[in-house]
Structures are given as structure tokens and as C-alpha cells.
Amino acid sequence: MKKTTISILAVIIGLVSFGFAPNGEIITVKGSDTMVILAQRWAENYMSSHPDVTIQVTGGGSGTGISALINGTTDICDASRPMKQSEREKLKLRFNTLGVEIKSARDGLAVYVQESNPVKELTLQQLKEIYTGKITNWKQVGGSDAKIILYSRENNSGTYVYFKDNVLEGEDYAASAQNMPGTAAVVNAVSKDKNGIGYGGAAYGKGIRFVKIKRDADSPAYEPNKESVMSGNYPISRFLYMYTRSKPTGALKDYIDWILSSEGQTVVSTVGYFPVK
Amino acid sequence: MKMFFAVLVFLPFVLSAQDGSSAATKEDVENVKGAFEGLNESYLETKTTVDALKKIKISGYVQAQYQITDGIAGTVFNGGTAPAPGGFSGGAFPNDVSSRFSVRRGRIKFNYDNDLTQYVMQFDVTQGGLAIKDMYASIKEPYLKLATFTGGIFDRPFGFEISYSSSNREAPERSRMYQTLFPGERELGAKIELAPQSGMLSMFNAKVGVFNGNNNNNAENDNNKDIIGRVGFQLPFNEENLEIDGGASFYSGKVTSGSRAIWKIDNGTKLWKYDSTAKNNGSSFDRSYVGVDAQLYYDLPVLGGLSLRAEYITGTQPGTAASASYYVYAKGSGTPLYSRKFSGYYVNYVQNIGLTEQIVVKYDKFNPNTDITSSSIGTGNLTTAGDIAYTTLGVGAVHHFDGNVKLTLYYEMISNEKVNSATTNAALLPFKEDVKDNVFTVRMQYKF
Numbered sequence: 001m002k003k004t005t006i007s008i009l010a011v012i013i014g015l016v017s018f019g020f021a022p023n024g025e026i027i028t029v030k031g032s033d034t035m036v037i038l039a040q041r042w043a044e045n046y047m048s049s050h051p052d053v054t055i056q057v058t059g060g061g062s063g064t065g066i067s068a069l070i071n072g073t074t075d076i077c078d079a080s081r082p083m084k085q086s087e088r089e090k091l092k093l094r095f096n097t098l099g100v101e102i103k104s105a106r107d108g109l110a111v112y113v114q115e116s117n118p119v120k121e122l123t124l125q126q127l128k129e130i131y132t133g134k135i136t137n138w139k140q141v142g143g144s145d146a147k148i149i150l151y152s153r154e155n156n157s158g159t160y161v162y163f164k165d166n167v168l169e170g171e172d173y174a175a176s177a178q179n180m181p182g183t184a185a186v187v188n189a190v191s192k193d194k195n196g197i198g199y200g201g202a203a204y205g206k207g208i209r210f211v212k213i214k215r216d217a218d219s220p221a222y223e224p225n226k227e228s229v230m231s232g233n234y235p236i237s238r239f240l241y242m243y244t245r246s247k248p249t250g251a252l253k254d255y256i257d258w259i260l261s262s263e264g265q266t267v268v269s270t271v272g273y274f275p276v277k
Numbered sequence: 278m279k280m281f282f283a284v285l286v287f288l289p290f291v292l293s294a295q296d297g298s299s300a301a302t303k304e305d306v307e308n309v310k311g312a313f314e315g316l317n318e319s320y321l322e323t324k325t326t327v328d329a330l331k332k333i334k335i336s337g338y339v340q341a342q343y344q345i346t347d348g349i350a351g352t353v354f355n356g357g358t359a360p361a362p363g364g365f366s367g368g369a370f371p372n373d374v375s376s377r378f379s380v381r382r383g384r385i386k387f388n389y390d391n392d393l394t395q396y397v398m399q400f401d402v403t404q405g406g407l408a409i410k411d412m413y414a415s416i417k418e419p420y421l422k423l424a425t426f427t428g429g430i431f432d433r434p435f436g437f438e439i440s441y442s443s444s445n446r447e448a449p450e451r452s453r454m455y456q457t458l459f460p461g462e463r464e465l466g467a468k469i470e471l472a473p474q475s476g477m478l479s480m481f482n483a484k485v486g487v488f489n490g491n492n493n494n495n496a497e498n499d500n501n502k503d504i505i506g507r508v509g510f511q512l513p514f515n516e517e518n519l520e521i522d523g524g525a526s527f528y529s530g531k532v533t534s535g536s537r538a539i540w541k542i543d544n545g546t547k548l549w550k551y552d553s554t555a556k557n558n559g560s561s562f563d564r565s566y567v568g569v570d571a572q573l574y575y576d577l578p579v580l581g582g583l584s585l586r587a588e589y590i591t592g593t594q595p596g597t598a599a600s601a602s603y604y605v606y607a608k609g610s611g612t613p614l615y616s617r618k619f620s621g622y623y624v625n626y627v628q629n630i631g632l633t634e635q636i637v638v639k640y641d642k643f644n645p646n647t648d649i650t651s652s653s654i655g656t657g658n659l660t661t662a663g664d665i666a667y668t669t670l671g672v673g674a675v676h677h678f679d680g681n682v683k684l685t686l687y688y689e690m691i692s693n694e695k696v697n698s699a700t701t702n703a704a705l706l707p708f709k710e711d712v713k714d715n716v717f718t719v720r721m722q723y724k725f
Binding site: 092 | 520
């Protein structure tokens with residue numbers, strides 16, 4: 001019996017030894033579409049000064065990135081919203097870790113309309129009522145007599161979740177909202193639709209105009225810019241996150257340290273987002 | 278959606294192709310506009326349907342396994358008949374069988390999740406047939422989202438190991454203690470769960486339920502209802518990559534005796550004492566447990582995450598002469614009820630290594646009768662195999678091929694208390710030594 005026991009233990013130890021196989025210096029990044037341009041710029045700049053490191057960046061949405069982190073198919077997950085408790089539990093179940101959250105940039109979640117749209121500002125309440133389908137005509141918020149066309153994101157998007165949680169206060173989007181596959185698609189659709197409205201990262205502002213946002217009817221209205229976002233005055237600003245399964249080590253740690261350095265944070269400003277500090 | 282874009286893309290070509298009168302052009306534009314609005318309407322209808330379908334989630338897993346044991350049931354061992362190995366390793370091996378293939382679990386789960394309400398139905402399909410595992414509805418109060426009410430067949434809210442899914446568990450089976458006290462894990466009943474969503478209180482949760490108390494999914498057979506509850510906490514220390522969770526649980530229940538014969542251990546003599554009062558038949562007797570559990574998660578630098586989980590349960594279990602398993606009441610059965618004080622615990626260590634490997638070491642002990650010593654078993658005090666304590670040391674490795682498939686190798690070294698060497702009780706003779714009942718399991722799991 002002792003021989004059997006030793007043999008079985010040897011097989012188990014042998015199997016485990018596969019886990020020590022080296023991973024090489026390839027870093028995979030997956031997640032938020034809002035962050036994908038930023039992540040690509042970070043990767044390009046870093047690889048140019050670190051030719052021994054390969055960084056592969058893909059989008060897909062924050063939810064997709066978090067699933068990849070849980071499934072072990074990415075090293076870094078980019079997310080434009082914090083991880084949910086249920087997602088942390090899944091990570092804990094599979095890897096016995098809690099996940100490491102890294103605040104990598106700030107973003108003002110911009111609300112877009114076409115440049116010809118006369119509506120210059122909205123309160124958070126009006127925005128909520130527009131996207132939940134209670135306000136359906138621009139005339140109800142000081143615009144022309146025309147139906148409001150809603151452009152939104154798909155539900156695997158962190159921006160979609162953030163907007164739902166923080167602007168719609170958990171209520172469902174109106175059924176008429178058209179789900180676009182990325183922030184660029186939202187901007188493109190709004191730029192061609194004089195009655196359209198969309199939302200997304202402030203770095204995607206070409207061809208459209210930002211609507212100023214007010215916390216309530218008596219508050220001042222703000223556009224998402226460095227000053228209003230960094231001061232916290234802009235009502236729908238947020239952090240952009242990076243998540244890793246475990247505390248980063250080696251090449252992964254070096255890369256994240258660089259992102260948080262002044263060099264990495266300069267890239268944040270260049271792309272159109274705002275630095276963490 | 279694609280059709281919508283197709284219309285937008287081709288619209289200019291359609292229009293440029295019109296070189297006739299402005300009236301004809303206008304008519305064509307109106308036609309295209311009509312087609313677009315029709316498509317948009319169709320899209321909205323489809324979206325509504327797809328949104329509704331997205332609420333239905335189907336998941337499942339299958340566990341196919343091969344097991345080999347060093348014991349063979351039914352053969353002569355120590356002058357007695359060798360007991361069947363594997364009883365707590367996925368089911369007892371039949372006589373003369375020392376290896377087998379089986380589908381341990383084949384689950385399919387349907388979940389309709391409407392945010393505040395949930396409907397769940399789960400079946401288990403194996404070579405043994407089809408069984409209902411879960412069948413419940415739950416509703417969350419919409420204001421604070423603090424309380425959830427659940428009714429139907431679902432996990433009993435006791436301890437940690439019950440609710441730790443078999444598809445996630447690293448060891449193939451739950452501890453002997455849990456398999457004895459909570460066979461099947463589920464029960465028919467109703468519960469309320471409180472889980473604050475934010476603030477300091479979100480670290481705490483509580484759940485309590487009322488159940489038939491008739492084991493797993495069996496229909497009720499008496500008027501006793503059992504109350505089961507747990508209060509738990511989760512303390513994350515994110516800076517230290519550490520989390521400590523835990524809780525305390527209770528089970529307060531009664532079973533009805535189908536016999537006037539009630540056996541309890543006499544505190545003075547430590548012998549079984551017989552009570553044959555006529556009114557015992559149909560009367561209720563205690564089934565009560567208390568337990569504490571703790572789980573520690575820590576991210577070990579370079580190597581990976583680890584978890585250390587432990588539980589301890591003690592209490593009073595109504596069983597039968599030969600078994601510490603729960604006493605099942607049947608009116609007029611005449612089956613004597615044996616009330617035992619028990620205790621048990623397990624410690625489970627899991628170490629992740631890299632992305633794909635895990636090693637697991639688990640040790641558990643279950644003593645079904647804490648009032649007697651092992652050396653007194655079989656000395657004329659009417660003790661039986663149901664009074665013997667067991668320990669199990671399991672070591673194993675798990676390899677995750679991807680997010681769906683994992684391979685588990687697990688070896689359980691099971692040891693029983695050695696009964697009094699002078700016993701002549703035929704049923705206890707094998708237990709003079711550690712019986713051969715170690716089990717090696719190779720399991721492949723596919724989960725989706």
C-alpha cells in the first residue's frame with residue numbers, strides 16, 4: 001500500500017510541476033473599449049523603450065476583460081467601472097485571490113450631441129429621464145420639436161454599467177436606445193444624427209459637441225475638462241481602472257509602475273483623459 | 278442592426294441613381310424612409326425579445342471519473358466481512374469491486390434572473406437517473422435591496438461547505454461530517470437573507486430559514502419544522518492581499534420517533550441506556566447543531582493565491598443503531614432511535630500555482646459519538662459501527678485546461694478508530710484494524 005501511496009503522490013506532484021512553466025515577457029491586456037486607445041498608446045510607448053517586452057492589447061468591454069481575468073486569459077484587465085462583488089467572488093473561487101485594483105486615469109463621462117443641436121446643458125435628472133424614456137422630445141429640455149434618438153453601449157461595456165448605476169440610478173435604459181459596439185461608434189452615430197444623443201469617454205470628442213452637465217437645476221453646468229474632472233465638479237467623472245489577479249511582479253509590475261509614472265500619465269493627457277494625480 | 282447600417286450605406290447610391298423627376302425622387306426617398314422605419318421597428322421588437330431571452334441563463338457541468346480503492350467489500354477482513362469502501366467518496370463500491378467508472382454529477386441549471394426576482398431549476402442526471410437538485414424562487418425587496426426571500430428546494434443555510442459548489446470544490450467530495458449531517462445539502466423550506474449592499478454593514482450577512490427537516494427533498498412526514506441559520510462576515514484587507522471570512526451557524530430541529538425504543542448514552546456509565554416509555558412512539562427528539570467556520574485567502578507572492586478553510590460542528594444527532602445518519606421517521610416503523618452527541622471538523626488548504634495548477638490538502642474528522650472512547654466500542658455496551666470515528670487525509674492536484682475543463686487527481690487516506698481488540702461482535706471485527714478503504718479518484722470536469 002505504501003508503494004501505491006508514494007506512486008500516486010508522485011503523479012500528483014508531477015502534474016503540479018507543469019504550473020511552474022515560464023510565461024515569457026508577454027503581457028496581455030483586455031477589456032474596456034473606452035480605454036483601448038489609451039492602452040494601445042501606453043503599450044506602444046512602453047515597447048519602444050522596452051523591446052524585450054511584448055504587450056498585446058484588445059478591447060471587448062470591461063465585462064469581457066473581467067471575465068478574461070477570471071478565466072486566466074489576460075494578465076491585465078482594463079475596466080471603466082469598478083469590479084462588482086460578484087466578480088471578485090468568482091476570482092476568489094478560481095484563484096484564491098482578491099484581485100488588485102489600480103487607478104490608472106480619470107475620465108469625465110461626456111454626453112454628446114451633434115453640433116447643430118441647440119441644447120447646451122442638461123441636469124442629471126433630465127439625462128436620467130431621457131435615457132429611461134420619460135423624456136422623448138428635445139422640446140421638453142429646451143430644444144427643437146423632434147424625437148430624441150438614444151445611442152447607448154452594449155451591456156458588456158463598463159461605460160454602460162457606470163452610466164446605468166450613476167446616472168439612471170439602476171433603472172433600465174429605454175427600449176428604444178440603440179446599443180453601439182464602442183464609444184467611437186456612438187460618436188460617429190451622433191455626429192450624423194441631429195436628433196441623437198450619446199455618452200462615452202471624453203477622449204472621443206471629435207465631430208460632436210459636449211453637453212454641459214448640472215448636478216441639479218440650481219447648480220452650475222460643467223463640461224468634462226481637466227479642471228472640472230480633477231476638481232470633482234463635473235458630475236459624472238470616474239476613474240479608469242486596471243485589474244490584475246495577484247499583486248504584480250516582474251515585467252508586469254514594471255509596466256504598471258511605468259503607467260503610473262509621470263511618463264505614463266503624460267500619455268493619459270495626450271490621449272484626452274486626465275491623470276490620476 | 279446590420280440591415281439598418283446597410284440601408285444607411287446604400288442610401289446615397291440609391292438616391293444618386295434617381296435622375297428622373299423630383300416627384301419620382303421624392304417617392305423613392307419616402308419608400309426608403311418607410312423601409313428604414315419598418316426595419317427600425319423590427320429591430321426594436323427583436324431587441325425586446327433578445328433582452329428578455331438574456332435573462333434566461335443556462336449552465337451546467339459534468340464530472341466523469343475513474344476510481345480505484347484498496348479495499349474490496351464482502352471479502353474476509355480481520356475475521357469479519359470487509360465493509361464497502363467509497364461510501365463518502367462518491368458512493369459505496371459494490372461487493373467484489375475495486376475500480377469503477379462513473380458520472381458523479383451531471384448538472385443542468387436554468388436560471389431566470391429578473392434582477393429583483395429569480396427562478397432557479399437544477400437537475401442532476403447520472404447513470405443513477407434523474408434527480409431534482411434545486412427548485413426555488415426568490416425575490417429581493419426593491420428599496421434597500423437588503424433582504425431576499427427564497428422558497429422551494431435549496432441549500433440549507435448552515436456553515437460554508439454546503440454552499441461551496443461541487444463544480445468549484447477542489448476535493449471531489451464534501452467532508453464526511455457534512456455528508457452525514459446534511460446529505461444532499463438541500464431541503465424544502467423558506468428563508469430570508471440579509472445582505473447590506475454598502476457601508477460598513479456590507480461586510481456582514483445573515484440568513485435564516487424554516488425547513489421540513491425531513492432530509493434533502495423528501496416530502497414532509499411530521500409537523501416538526503427545523504430552523505437553520507448563519508451569520509457571516511467578510512473582512513478584506515486589500516493592501517495586504519488578504520481576506521478573512523467566517524460565520525457561526527445553528528440548526529434547531531426535531532425528529533419524530535417511529536418507535537418507543539429510544540437509546541441515549543448514560544452520562545455516568547457511558548453505556549447506551551434504553552428508554553421504552555410507550556409515549557416515545559410519535560414523540561419528538563432533538564436534532565441540534567452549532568458550528569463555526571472560517572476562510573482565509575492570501576495572495577502568496579510569485580506562487581499564487583491560497584485559501585485555508587476550516588469548520589467545526591458539534592451537537593446532537595438522532596440516528597439509528599448502525600448509523601449516525603439522520604433518523605428518517607415512518608409511522609409505526611418500529612425503528613429504534615439512537616441519540617448521539619457528535620463533533621467534527623475539517624481543514625482544507627488550497628494553493629494555486631501559476632494560472633493552471635492547484636494543489637489541495639484536506640483533513641477531516643467526524644466522531645459520531647463523543648461520549649464513548651474507541652477502546653470501549655465492542656465491549657458489551659451495545660456500541661456499533663455507527664459509533665466509530667473516522668479521519669480522512671486527502672491530497673490532490675487540479676489542472677485547469679481552460680475556463681471549462683479541469684482534471685483532478687485526488688487520493689484519500691481514510692482511517693477508522695480501532696475498536697476494542699477483544700470484541701467478538703462480528704460486525705465490528707474488521708474495525709479492530711484500519712480497514713482498507715483508501716480511494717484514488719481521477720476526475721474530468723466540463724463546466725459551462
